Amino acid sequence: MVTQRLWAWLDERFDLSALREFLAEKSVPVHRHSVWYYMGGITLFLVGVQLGTGILLLLYYKPSAGEAYESVKFIVSQVEFGWLIRNVHSWSANLLILMAFVHLFSTFFLRAYRKPRELTWITGVLLLFIMMGFGFSGYLLPWNELAFFATKVGTGIAGAVPVVGKFMVRFLRGGDEVTGATLTRFYGMHVAILPALTTVLLGTHLLLIQRQGMSVPPAVEKREKAGEKIPQEPFFPNYVLHDVTFWYVALAVLAALALFLPWELGKKADAFAAVPPGIRPEWYFLAMFQTLKLIPSHVFGLEGEMLGVVGFSVAAGLLVVMPFLDRKAAEGRPSRIITIAGILAVLYLIVFTIYGYLAA
Numbered sequence: 001m002v003t004q005r006l007w008a009w010l011d012e013r014f015d016l017s018a019l020r021e022f023l024a025e026k027s028v029p030v031h032r033h034s035v036w037y038y039m040g041g042i043t044l045f046l047v048g049v050q051l052g053t054g055i056l057l058l059l060y061y062k063p064s065a066g067e068a069y070e071s072v073k074f075i076v077s078q079v080e081f082g083w084l085i086r087n088v089h090s091w092s093a094n095l096l097i098l099m100a101f102v103h104l105f106s107t108f109f110l111r112a113y114r115k116p117r118e119l120t121w122i123t124g125v126l127l128l129f130i131m132m133g134f135g136f137s138g139y140l141l142p143w144n145e146l147a148f149f150a151t152k153v154g155t156g157i158a159g160a161v162p163v164v165g166k167f168m169v170r171f172l173r174g175g176d177e178v179t180g181a182t183l184t185r186f187y188g189m190h191v192a193i194l195p196a197l198t199t200v201l202l203g204t205h206l207l208l209i210q211r212q213g214m215s216v217p218p219a220v221e222k223r224e225k226a227g228e229k230i231p232q233e234p235f236f237p238n239y240v241l242h243d244v245t246f247w248y249v250a251l252a253v254l255a256a257l258a259l260f261l262p263w264e265l266g267k268k269a270d271a272f273a274a275v276p277p278g279i280r281p282e283w284y285f286l287a288m289f290q291t292l293k294l295i296p297s298h299v300f301g302l303e304g305e306m307l308g309v310v311g312f313s314v315a316a317g318l319l320v321v322m323p324f325l326d327r328k329a330a331e332g333r334p335s336r337i338i339t340i341a342g343i344l345a346v347l348y349l350i351v352f353t354i355y356g357y358l359a360a
Contacts, residue, residue, distance in 0.1 A: 041246060091257040147269070
């Protein structure tokens with residue numbers, strides 16, 4: 001009764017008839033690959049968790065080299081449930097990037113980037129890059145020892161980029177070394193620049209999905225064009241309830257990780273301390289980091305690290321323009337080369353990430 005009155009009150013002021021019609025008419029195709037649709041919903045849910053917990057942490061965090069570590073220590077030891085909020089924020093960041101990768105590769109293998117969804121794919125890939133940027137910038141904010149030296153290594157890799165490498169290092173660090181200026185710069189990127197970019201890209205991504213509907217695999221689309229009727233599920237409430245169920249599963253996993261595997265704070269950063277053993281970036285950069293370590297210092301007279309960085313940049317660029325490279329997808333035909341390349345990319349990321357942990 002209260003819900004009906006509230007809806008009537010809102011409807012009288014905002015005319016929600018268009019929203020009612022949209023929810024009544026919108027449907028989602030049902031096929032054996034439909035489960036992959038929910039990966040995008042889980043990713044969106046984790047973005048919301050990051051936003052909520054991030055705002056709470058900002059109430060106490062102080063972005064300076066002299067106070068950052070102490071403010072985080074105060075959050076986890078003195079603020080009521082502060083330890084839980086930080087653990088949830090840290091673990092949800094990692095789960096977010098993991099689910100973003102799963103969502104990306106699921107849409108890749110289902111060829112969801114084919115015409116007319118090229119821009120949907122491009123905005124999604126750019127969002128993945130931004131999520132990794134969030135992880136990289138947020139890793140330094142506690143100003144602990146591991147994050148300090150890992151950031152020093154990570155920003156140093158940017159120096160291998162031809163022509164603009166030196167400028168990129170100084171831009172990221174705010175100078176020649178990792179200092180308090182680096183922390184302030186990363187804080188600005190983490191709470192202002194990257195959220196602004198995320199808002200624009202995520203809004204565009206969701207709008208495109210709503211305008212174009214859910215993509216179906218080429219085989220299903222081929223059957224549909226042949227006249228076969230593909231089963232449809234109402235978006236509301238059926239699909240929404242299924243989506244929320246997956247959110248509950250994600251929340252349960254997140255809660256278990258936050259409670260039983262607390263995110264360690266470690267020691268405060270000291271630029272004059274010896275580099276601790278086992279310094280490595282977070283897992284989503286580990287495959288790239290380990291690859292760069294294995295490349296010889298010079299290859300055919302060129303710096304090996306530079307070749308590695310250029311190679312990863314080219315791979316990222318190819319991923320962005322994939323809809324325009326896979327011309328067979330637009331015609332509903334499979335491309336064996338693209339499929340093999342995707343499988344090899346997944347295997348590479350898994351194997352080299354595990355190898356990076358074992359080699360540390």
